[in-house]
Amino acid sequence: MMWSFFSRDSSKDFPYDIGEPVGGFEDYSIWTLHKAKRKATLEEVSVFVYDIRSGSDTKCELAKASLKRLKTLRHPSILQYLDSLETDKMLYVATEAVEPLGTYFTKLATDNVQKGLYLAWGIFQITRALSFLNNDGNLRHNNVSAWSVFVNASGEWKLGSLEYVSAADGNPMPPVKIPVTLEVYDSPEKNDQSKLKAATKCSVDMWGLGCLVWEAFNGVLKQRSNLKDIEHIPKSLQSLYCELVGASPSNRPNPADIITRCRKPGGFFKNDLVDTLLFLEEIQIKDKAEKNRFFSGLTTHLDNFPDNVCKHKILPQLITAYEYGDAGSAVLAPMFKLGKLLDEVEYQKRIVPCVVKLFASTDRVTRSRLLQQLDLFIAHLQPQVVNDQIFPQVAHGFLDTNATIREQTVKSIIHLAPKLNYNNLNVEVLRHFARLQARDDQGGIRTNTTVCLGKIAPHLHPQVRQRVLVSAFVRAMRDPFPPARVAGVLALAATQQYFLLSEVANRVLPSLCSLSVDPEKTVRDPAFKTIRGFLGKLEKVSEDPSLRETMEADVHTATPSIGNAAATWAGWAVTAVTAKFYRSQSDSSRPRPPLTGRNLSKPASLEQPSSSSLSTTTSSVTSMTSLEHESNDTSASASDYGNNDWDNENWGEMDTSQDPSSPLAASSNNGTSMAANALNEVRDGWDNEEWGSLEEDPCEEEEQAEQEQQQQQLARQSISSTTSSSQHHQRPPLPQQHPHQQLLQQHELNDLIEPLAKLNSHAMLRPKELPNLSSSNTSPTSTATANCNNISPPSSHLNNSTHNANWNSDSWADGEFEPLEESGLGNAKLDEARRKREEKKLQRQRELEARRAQRATGPMKLGAKKL
Numbered sequence: 001m002m003w004s005f006f007s008r009d010s011s012k013d014f015p016y017d018i019g020e021p022v023g024g025f026e027d028y029s030i031w032t033l034h035k036a037k038r039k040a041t042l043e044e045v046s047v048f049v050y051d052i053r054s055g056s057d058t059k060c061e062l063a064k065a066s067l068k069r070l071k072t073l074r075h076p077s078i079l080q081y082l083d084s085l086e087t088d089k090m091l092y093v094a095t096e097a098v099e100p101l102g103t104y105f106t107k108l109a110t111d112n113v114q115k116g117l118y119l120a121w122g123i124f125q126i127t128r129a130l131s132f133l134n135n136d137g138n139l140r141h142n143n144v145s146a147w148s149v150f151v152n153a154s155g156e157w158k159l160g161s162l163e164y165v166s167a168a169d170g171n172p173m174p175p176v177k178i179p180v181t182l183e184v185y186d187s188p189e190k191n192d193q194s195k196l197k198a199a200t201k202c203s204v205d206m207w208g209l210g211c212l213v214w215e216a217f218n219g220v221l222k223q224r225s226n227l228k229d230i231e232h233i234p235k236s237l238q239s240l241y242c243e244l245v246g247a248s249p250s251n252r253p254n255p256a257d258i259i260t261r262c263r264k265p266g267g268f269f270k271n272d273l274v275d276t277l278l279f280l281e282e283i284q285i286k287d288k289a290e291k292n293r294f295f296s297g298l299t300t301h302l303d304n305f306p307d308n309v310c311k312h313k314i315l316p317q318l319i320t321a322y323e324y325g326d327a328g329s330a331v332l333a334p335m336f337k338l339g340k341l342l343d344e345v346e347y348q349k350r351i352v353p354c355v356v357k358l359f360a361s362t363d364r365v366t367r368s369r370l371l372q373q374l375d376l377f378i379a380h381l382q383p384q385v386v387n388d389q390i391f392p393q394v395a396h397g398f399l400d401t402n403a404t405i406r407e408q409t410v411k412s413i414i415h416l417a418p419k420l421n422y423n424n425l426n427v428e429v430l431r432h433f434a435r436l437q438a439r440d441d442q443g444g445i446r447t448n449t450t451v452c453l454g455k456i457a458p459h460l461h462p463q464v465r466q467r468v469l470v471s472a473f474v475r476a477m478r479d480p481f482p483p484a485r486v487a488g489v490l491a492l493a494a495t496q497q498y499f500l501l502s503e504v505a506n507r508v509l510p511s512l513c514s515l516s517v518d519p520e521k522t523v524r525d526p527a528f529k530t531i532r533g534f535l536g537k538l539e540k541v542s543e544d545p546s547l548r549e550t551m552e553a554d555v556h557t558a559t560p561s562i563g564n565a566a567a568t569w570a571g572w573a574v575t576a577v578t579a580k581f582y583r584s585q586s587d588s589s590r591p592r593p594p595l596t597g598r599n600l601s602k603p604a605s606l607e608q609p610s611s612s613s614l615s616t617t618t619s620s621v622t623s624m625t626s627l628e629h630e631s632n633d634t635s636a637s638a639s640d641y642g643n644n645d646w647d648n649e650n651w652g653e654m655d656t657s658q659d660p661s662s663p664l665a666a667s668s669n670n671g672t673s674m675a676a677n678a679l680n681e682v683r684d685g686w687d688n689e690e691w692g693s694l695e696e697d698p699c700e701e702e703e704q705a706e707q708e709q710q711q712q713q714l715a716r717q718s719i720s721s722t723t724s725s726s727q728h729h730q731r732p733p734l735p736q737q738h739p740h741q742q743l744l745q746q747h748e749l750n751d752l753i754e755p756l757a758k759l760n761s762h763a764m765l766r767p768k769e770l771p772n773l774s775s776s777n778t779s780p781t782s783t784a785t786a787n788c789n790n791i792s793p794p795s796s797h798l799n800n801s802t803h804n805a806n807w808n809s810d811s812w813a814d815g816e817f818e819p820l821e822e823s824g825l826g827n828a829k830l831d832e833a834r835r836k837r838e839e840k841k842l843q844r845q846r847e848l849e850a851r852r853a854q855r856a857t858g859p860m861k862l863g864a865k866k867l
Contacts, residue, residue: 014085015039016094018047025100028147028181029161030059031066031093033100044153045082046098050091059178062163063091069162070095073137076281077129079150079160098150098158102220105146116234117273118306119216122149122157124259124269126212129159131255134202138168142175144208145185146215154312168201184224185211189249196249203249210244213237237268272301273309280317288326295321295330299337311341319350329366332358336376347380356385359393364405367397371408378415386419391428398432403442410436410448417456425456426464437472443481450476450484454491457498462556465498474511482520489515489523493530497554501541504534 019035026032031048038045050063070081070093083094101122108115126149133139141148141159148161164175174190177183187207189195215221217232227245230238240262243253253261262269279286279294286294295318302310315338321327322335339351355377358370371394381390394416397409413429420429437449453472457465473495476488492508499508512534515527541548 014092024103044097046095048093053089066163067093069165075132077125079158096152098152101149101151102146104151114304117271120268120271121273125157126159127255127258130205135256140166140168141205144205145211155306155309172196172199174204188247198250202254203252206244206252213241273305283321291327292330298334307341310338329369332369336373356389359390368408371412374412374415383419387421387424391424407445410452413452414455417459426461447484447487450487450491454494457495469495470507477511482523485523489526489530500552509534
């Protein structure tokens with residue numbers, strides 16, 4: 001028993017589990033470096049191991065001297081000692097987890113900016129450690145190189161390998177180093193005794209610092225002659241480097257002087273990373289104004305800092321500064337940005353408790369910054385935490401008297417919606433949205449409420465969604481603020497897969513049509529586009545009723561995806577409604593007109609009956625693809641309503657181009673006004689025929705002549721019937737007319753028939769509407785005109801094709817009547833009529849040219865077409 005007690009391995013009492021060794025280090029040291037973990041906490045550490053049995057007495061003395069120095073020297077830039085164990089066989093020294101700089105070079109970022117900042121910080125730390133040893137400790141390190149510098153998890157460089165530390169006032173001769181691979185770092189005075197007299201307390205270490213600078217930019221030093229190559233050393237450091245590796249020891253600068261020189265503006269140590277880390281080290285002695293100024297500008301610099309430095313060095317300092325200092329809300333932006341570098345376990349442990357505490361703050365600035373940066377940390381918050389601890393605090397912002405807080409609260413729902421429960425999302429959020437959309441005095445907030453509702457539509461309960469969306473968007477389209485109306489139109493298009501076709505026909509399209517005459521073009525353009533899309537959808541179902549089920553599949557689906565709509569006709573609206581919100585700051589000074597008595601305490605849509613049973617089938621939307629060819633023109637976006645009101649994306653790529661083939665793109669007037677304008681032009685002497693081209697095709701001219709002859713025949717029949725009717729009413733007989741008077745009357749009748757025939761073909765007017773527009777006149781000319789307008793061709797001669805329109809239909813097709821047979825007219829009369837029409841046409845052209853010349857210098861007549 002006694003023998004087993006004395007023979008047991010004493011290393012088992014060492015509170016660290018020693019792991020695998022780090023390769024390459026043993027070639028430059030008497031130690032072997034191992035990765036290890038603390039047994040109690042599993043914290044990662046490093047353990048230096050020296051095998052006493054295989055080493056010489058000299059090496060053993062160097063190892064013990066190194067341990068002694070490591071225990072007694074404490075400095076932020078010197079390797080941190082944790083524990084040690086000495087047995088008759090082995091010597092163990094535990095330190096913070098580190099890696100030799102000689103092997104760490106391969107892990108440095110290739111980005112020149114980031115690498116330059118980081119190397120400056122590392123060299124600064126070693127220079128600061130040497131200044132501590134030489135000036136404060138009156139010691140010489142005697143072994144500075146890439147293998148005596150270690151890098152910890154925070155990316156900090158720590159000076160180690162203290163085996164050869166000696167007193168600065170002792171023998172200036174550099175010691176003999178073991179192993180011999182370290183001799184490449186010996187200073188030149190070691191081989192030239194005459195130069196030792198000029199040696200200073202820091203000359204040897206400054207030579208080693210010069211070797212370290214060279215290795216930082218070129219890699220591990222293989223031979224001393226390579227130190228002459230300064231191509232890769234920064235220009236701001238070249239002059240100092242030449243002093244460090246100078247042959248005369250007395251000319252090598254003191255490390256304290258190096259820090260002073262290089263920290264001046266333009267110096268090698270004067271950069272954003274060094275400034276940031278030094279400020280954090282001294283943050284306890286900084287005043288509040290300095291802290292706010294520092295944290296406000298920190299976020300923009302973080303992208304150029306190494307990840308390990310940000311995660312392990314900067315982030316802990318930020319958390320500590322907020323929790324225990326007076327850093328204020330300015331620290332939140334960089335803290336949340338760096339929080340993305342943490343894994344989920346670390347985030348829940350270090351960031352989430354801080355976030356929950358921040359949301360309970362009553363400081364408006366803090367709340368505003370939290371809401372603005374919600375997207376940076378919402379993914380790490382559990383739904384229970386969001387519903388129980390965060391949303392109740394956020395909901396207070398809907399009622400805040402500050403418009404900025406209300407606006408930021410509305411925008412935050414975009415990120416919170418996927419994690420909110422039924423009551424918070426479908427009851428509380430919608431109740432606040434209804435009040436804001438109806439009563440808020442800020443147009444931008446009303447606009448953003450509509451945009452936000454369109455974005456969270458996929459997360460709403462299907463029954464609630466069906467009751468709320470149409471009513472909310474229709475209300476937005478009646479808003480006096482133009483961008484709010486645009487938002488209502490875009491939201492309708494982006495959520496089109498959630499509407500029943502009956503809703504589209506009875507509620508959506510009538511509301512959209514009212515915007516087709518909106519005074520603002522940026523409202524009309526998306527309204528026309530959306531109308532065409534919905535009409536195309538209805539038309540497709542009309543052609544194939546089996547598509548109805550597919551198009552309405554998402555209406556009752558619990559978790560549809562708004563991405564389904566991106567490939568359909570409403571894809572442009574999805575892009576717009578998912579773009580950035582409208583900025584309402586410039587709208588804050590703009591008074592809002594009353595909303596015509598529609599201020600409700602809760603959404604009016606919630607009072608409607610609920611929808612039918614739910615369907616568990618999820619399918620993508622099948623919609624009309626007739627508008628997929630339209631270009632993404634953003635020239636007429638809603639950003640016209642202010643210089644600074646819109647973000648760069650301006651509601652996304654809002655396509656406001658119109659389909660030229662659509663009748664809606666030609667004019668916003670209805671058919672009645674078109675008929676009235678056309679008839680008035682005829683009476684005023686304007687020839688409707690001249691709206692087209694003056695060059696006519698001969699074939700078209702013959703067809704037109706035949707049609708005009710048919711119109712003349714019908715006019716004659718109408719005149720005869722009118723005459724007989726007048727005789728029946730015992731009207732006094734007209735005086736007998738001579739043949740030339742009859743011919744003149746016929747020519748006048750032709751002059752009236754031809755413009756009306758053109759009027760019918762160009763403006764697509766119903767003849768039965770024209771008498772209502774014409775003024776009453778008792779002259780024979782007006783009577784003849786009225787009779788011509790009352791012409792109704794026999795139904796047996798009409799084209800029955802579905803592509804042609806008849807007078808009694810409600811369509812706006814471009815159909816033509818079939819020609820009527822005229823058996824009573826001979827070829828001679830046809831030739832004579834054609835010749836006279838040619839003469840009159842030439843005469844009308846001359847008259848038109850004369851009229852153009854007369855009005856060339858005067859104002860254009862209303863309704864005239866600019867040529």
